[in-house]
Amino acid sequence: MGRPKNFSREEVLEKAMPVFWKQGFADTRLQELERTTGVNKSGLYTEFRDKEDLFVACLRHYLESQGKRGLLTKEPLGWKNVKNFLKNGPLNKGDQQGCFSVNSMREFAILPDEAYGVVTENRALLQRLLAMNIEAEKPKMAPSAIAEMVLSFFSGLCIERNLKSGKASSTRKIENFITALRSL
Amino acid sequence: MGRPKNFSREEVLEKAMPVFWKQGFADTRLQELERTTGVNKSGLYTEFRDKEDLFVACLRHYLESQGKRGLLTKEPLGWKNVKNFLKNGPLNKGDQQGCFSVNSMREFAILPDEAYGVVTENRALLQRLLAMNIEAEKPKMAPSAIAEMVLSFFSGLCIERNLKSGKASSTRKIENFITALRSL
DNA sequence: GAGATATTGAACTATTTAGTTCTTTATTGG
DNA sequence: CCAATAAAGAACTAAATAGTTCAATATCTC
Numbered sequence: 001m002g003r004p005k006n007f008s009r010e011e012v013l014e015k016a017m018p019v020f021w022k023q024g025f026a027d028t029r030l031q032e033l034e035r036t037t038g039v040n041k042s043g044l045y046t047e048f049r050d051k052e053d054l055f056v057a058c059l060r061h062y063l064e065s066q067g068k069r070g071l072l073t074k075e076p077l078g079w080k081n082v083k084n085f086l087k088n089g090p091l092n093k094g095d096q097q098g099c100f101s102v103n104s105m106r107e108f109a110i111l112p113d114e115a116y117g118v119v120t121e122n123r124a125l126l127q128r129l130l131a132m133n134i135e136a137e138k139p140k141m142a143p144s145a146i147a148e149m150v151l152s153f154f155s156g157l158c159i160e161r162n163l164k165s166g167k168a169s170s171t172r173k174i175e176n177f178i179t180a181l182r183s184l
Numbered sequence: 185m186g187r188p189k190n191f192s193r194e195e196v197l198e199k200a201m202p203v204f205w206k207q208g209f210a211d212t213r214l215q216e217l218e219r220t221t222g223v224n225k226s227g228l229y230t231e232f233r234d235k236e237d238l239f240v241a242c243l244r245h246y247l248e249s250q251g252k253r254g255l256l257t258k259e260p261l262g263w264k265n266v267k268n269f270l271k272n273g274p275l276n277k278g279d280q281q282g283c284f285s286v287n288s289m290r291e292f293a294i295l296p297d298e299a300y301g302v303v304t305e306n307r308a309l310l311q312r313l314l315a316m317n318i319e320a321e322k323p324k325m326a327p328s329a330i331a332e333m334v335l336s337f338f339s340g341l342c343i344e345r346n347l348k349s350g351k352a353s354s355t356r357k358i359e360n361f362i363t364a365l366r367s368l
Numbered sequence: 369g370a371g372a373t374a375t376t377g378a379a380c381t382a383t384t385t386a387g388t389t390c391t392t393t394a395t396t397g398g
Numbered sequence: 399c400c401a402a403t404a405a406a407g408a409a410c411t412a413a414a415t416a417g418t419t420c421a422a423t424a425t426c427t428c
Contacts, residue, residue, distance in 0.1 A: 005375060006424095026210035027294045030416060040377060041417075051416070105346045106290040110211045120347065141360065148357050149364070153333075156340030162289045163304065173332050176325065176368070180333070183367035184360070189405055214386060224407060225387075235386070 009047055012037045013061040016054060021062075021100040025055050025107050052112045059115060062100045063122050072129035077136040079178055082150060085130070086174045090158045090167075098161030105155075127151055134181075141184040153177055193231055196221045197245040200238060205246075205284040209239050209291050236296045243299060246284045247306050256313035261320040263362055266334060269314070270358045274342045274351075282345030289339075311335055318365075325368040337361055 015037045019028050030051060034040050039047075048054040071085045090098045101119050108116050130147035139146060157170055199221040203212050214235060218224050223231075232238040255269045274282045285303050292300050314331035323330060341354055 023293050024208075024210065024290065026208065027291075029414085031414095042376060042378090042419090045417075046375080102343060103290055105343055106208065106287055107211075108346050109207050123347075145356065145360055148353070149337075149361050152340035152344060152354075152357060153337050154340065155343050156336035156338065159286060159289055159339050159343045160336060162292050163307075169332070170336075172329065173336060176329055177333050180364040180368055184364055213384085215384095226389090226406065226408090229387070230405080 005043070007037070007039050007043065009057075010061075012039055012044070012047065012054075013058050017058040017062055017100065018095045020055055020058050021103060022095040022097075024103070025051075026110055056112060056114050056118065059100065059104060059118055063118065066099075066101075067125075072126070072133055077133040079133070079137055079182065081133045082130060082181075083174060083178050086150070086154055086157065086177070087171065089154060090161055090170075092161075092167050098158035099154075102155050102158035103162075123151065126154075137182075139181075139184050146181055146184055149181070189227070191221070191223050191227065193241075194245075196223055196228070196231065196238075197242050201242040201246055201284065202279045204239055204242050205287060206279040206281075208287070209235075210294055240296060240298050240302065243284065243288060243302055247302065250283075250285075251309075256310070256317055261317040263317070263321055263366065265317045266314060266365075267358060267362050270334070270338055270341065270361070271355065273338060274345055274354075276345075276351050282342035283338075286339050286342035287346075307335065310338075321366075323365075323368050330365060330368055333365070 016033050019032055019036050023032075028051075030041065030044075033044065033051075033054070037044070044054065048057060066089070071089060072081050074081055074084075101122060104111065104115060104119060127144070127147050130150050131143040134143040134146045134150075157174075160170070161167070200217050203216055203220050207216075212235075214225065214228075217228065217235075217238070221228070228238065232241060250273070255273060256265050258265055258268075285306060288295065288299060288303060311328070311331050314334050315327040318327040318330045318334075341358075344354070345351075
């Protein structure tokens with residue numbers, strides 16, 4: 001066998017993701033991806049078909065890694081998980097603010113259809129997981145209806161992370177929101 | 185005096201806005217703006233300094249026109265206005281889906297600082313108007329705290345308009361959300 | 369160490385883009 | 399109708415960008 005490559009697909013995704021996350025697809029330059037991943041064009045193009053392919057791979061990678069955190073599957077299911085999802089779902093790590101998936105929704109007009117599919121599928125999953133947690137609390141209102149609201153609120157929190165005001169203001173907001181939901 | 189121009193600034197903004205709204209700043213080509221406004225480059229560049237200037241002008245124009253609708257100042261102030269704001273604030277007119285301002289938040293990384301200022305100022309205004317309407321209903325919780333939640337929920341609804349699922353699913357969601365808030 | 373094989377790096381290309389400039393054309397006032 | 403004025407149109411420019419190609423280089427197996 002010939003020379004082994006000295007980067008893994010995983011590594012590249014891990015490094016490229018924050019760039020797409022912060023700047024979106026359209027305004028991320030290939031040059032910047034070379035710099036941040038430390039892999040040059042020919043390397044990137046042997047691993048990924050094109051920029052779109054790399055973007056979608058980053059998106060999938062992000063959603064998988066978020067899924068693995070298991071915020072909504074911790075036993076016992078209930079409001080606590082929902083609150084934790086709202087508090088810690090949106091990340092707060094340097095350039096990685098909010099949710100890559102929510103951010104991407106803004107760019108559907110120019111993203112490959114695949115991206116749309118990946119995002120909506122994940123949202124459907126979140127909706128189900130949220131509903132399961134809410135169900136466990138036996139509210140009067142239909143759990144799926146409450147879950148819908150939570151997901152919209154979550155999307156709002158995520159997109160607001162693009163503001164400088166940051167995480168601080170959201171903690172209190174989340175407490176209050178959960179309080180309101182508990183009455184349903 | 186020489187030849188009068190046959191387009192008004194207003195007209196141009198009205199036509200350019202939906203393009204920026206749908207595609208964002210980065211992925212809107214000058215060529216497309218020429219086509220949709222019917223004004224060619226030299227016309228656009230005599231009226232606006234550059235693409236950024238045109239974008240910010242569109243953003244201001246949008247916020248002004250939204251402000252004029254007066255959704256949150258109709259007497260009597262109260263939950264009815266808040267509900268109406270959530271229902272009809274996010275537009276549903278062809279390419280103009282959701283809120284141009286919320287959509288723009290995603291692109292702060294590449295937009296002029298001015299855009300950030302315009303958006304945050306407007307959000308502060310909305311926050312105050314929402315609080316006034318909530319105040320009128322004399323809730324136990326601080327009106328500003330409830331207003332914060334409404335604004336986040338609104339942002340979520342707006343960004344979700346980028347999904348095909350559309351307006352239908354949001355009506356019920358808004359009713360339920362207001363129900364929850366009334367208990368606070 | 370030799371040969372096979374795959375990666376890497378850099379030079380290259382074709383296209384697209386924002387922005388400019390200059391000529392042509394239309395409209396006005398006197 | 400003429401001269402002044404300004405808009406419109408088109409050709410042009412310089413820079414950037416995604417994507418390609420190919421020679422040089424590194425590493426593996428035998």
